[in-house]
Amino acid sequence: MSSSEPARRESGIPARLWPALLLFGLSSGLPQPLVDGTFSTWLSKAGYSTSELLNIGYVTLPFSLKFLWAPLVDRFVPTFLGRRRGWILACQLALIAGLGAMARLDPRANFVVLLAAAALVSFAGATQDLVVNGYTCDALPREKLAAGAGLTVWGYRAAWLLSGGLVLSVAGDERFGWSGAYGAMALLLGLGVLGTFLAPEPTRVTPPATLRATLVVPLAEWRRTLGLRGLVLLVLFALLYRLPDMVANLLAVPFLAELYDLSALGLYRGVIGLAGAAVGVGLAGWAMPRLGTLRALFLFGLAQAFSNLGYVGLVDGRWWSGTSGLVGVLFVENVCGALAATAFVAYLMSFCRSGSAATQYALLTTVTLLGPHLLRGPIAEVSERLGWSGFFLLTTALVLPAFAPLWWMRRTLAPHAAALPK
Structure with missing residues (x-):
């Protein structure tokens, strides 16, 4: 490679792809907390109960149902910016509009309209997620997926912490409040738009010829390559592996908001969370080639589950309290969460073929x-019955069902991911 070609690496991957993936991760991570945990905190401060918050949380269902319109995204090509970037830009513009609307609404006086704006943010955010993931699979060769996943995971977790941390800090300032906080997040999405124009459009991928080819052919290929048992194990793994972290995050912010000032909580969640996520992604990138993917999934899964015990220690100052306790819990939780998320994303992407990724x-x-989502109703009852300690202990125990499919996958799926065509 000559010095006149600094924009390309030896692998043939444009150098500008890497910062674009980071910005895509940032853009993907912003929306969900703003209609989930952070939104719940806003509504909690407005007087809604824990049970009402968990039921209102169904506004995030598009993140679970996005597979319904994913074939449309794979099949049809926008008339601007290409197959992947065109969809990403459209989602980002819808997100900016939705968050801007939420910033102007009062949760008591305009509740129905606020929920409608949150639903728009949820739908656009879910669609952006699936397009960004498809872009990553299309743009990178298999051997670079872990690096690409690490960048998007760090960007995602950074944005998650900003939209769950910076927002709280801004909202706690009487000069800005929740309106200013959500308005700031709409402006921050401009970085995602920058990533869209910075990213190269993958040129080697041909869209599926029909909607049937978009959905049926990849499923048939999974069935043929993995076998029925392997496919069932893969689905169970995807369902259970992240449960300890994701269930804890349903109520982590409202729990911490009972103990700490919103401004201080937002600042610490942002700064400490970003540092912890960076350490976790870096450790995952270093450890995965040395441990192997499945061994890393075991170790990182244990770490993400047991990090929830830190919240138990904060209840009534049982093991630690104050600023030092908060900082320690947030740092450990984000390191462990980033470790597990990086290994999880890289492993799932290894089963996705280009074109229908x-x-x-x-x-x-x-x-x-x-x-x-299925556990929201039961969790609402369990959390009120067991209290905070019981809730977070329960999230730690969820590692047991999560490890059951992973144990069987050691031999069933390990040889097959590499056999799937990229």
Whole structure:
């Protein structure tokens, strides 16, 4: 490679792809907390009960149902910016409009309209997720998926923490409130738009000829390559592996908001969370080639589950309290969460073929998000009955069913991911 070609690496991957993936992760991570945990905190401060918050949380269902329209995204090409970037830009513009509307509404006076705006944000955010995942699978060769997943996971978790941390800090300032906080998030999505124009459009991928080819052919290929047993194990793994972290996050922010000032909580969640996520992604990138993917999934899964015990220690100052306790819990939880998320995303992407990657990855992640949604009702009752300590202990125990399919996958699926065509 000559010095006149600094924009390309030896692998043939444009250098601008890497910062674009980071910005795509940032753009993908912003919406969901703003209609889930952060939204729940806003409504909690407005007087809604825990049971009402968990039921209102069904507004995030598009993140679980996005597989329904994923074939449309894989099949049809927008008339601007290409097959992947055109869809991404359309989603980002819808997100900016939806968040801007939420910033102008009062949760008591305009509740129905606020929910409608949140539903728009949820639908556009879910669609952006599946297109970004499809873009990552299309743009990178298999051996670079772990690196690409690491960048998008860090960007995603960084945005998750900003929209669940920076928002709280801004909202806690009387000069800005929730309106200013959500308006700031709409402006922050401009970085995602920058990533869209920075990213190269994958040129080697031909869209499926029909909607049937978009959905049926990839499923048939999974069935043929993995076998029925392997396919069932893959689905169970996608459903159960992230449950300890995702279920804990349903109520982690409202729990912490009872103990700490909103401004301080937002600042610490943002700064400490970003640092912890960066450490976790870096450790995952270093450890996965040395441990092997399945061994890493075991170890990182244990870490993500047991990190929830930190919240138990904060209840009534049982083991630790104050700022030092908060900082320690947030750092450990984000390191462990990033470790597990990086290994999880890289492993699932290894089963997605180029061309229909958005649909395949959407199907797998839909299964992942289905668990927390199905558990919302029971969790509402259990959390009120067991209290905070019981709730977070329960999320730690969820590692047991999560490991059952992973144990059987050691021999069943390990040889097959590499055999699937990229």
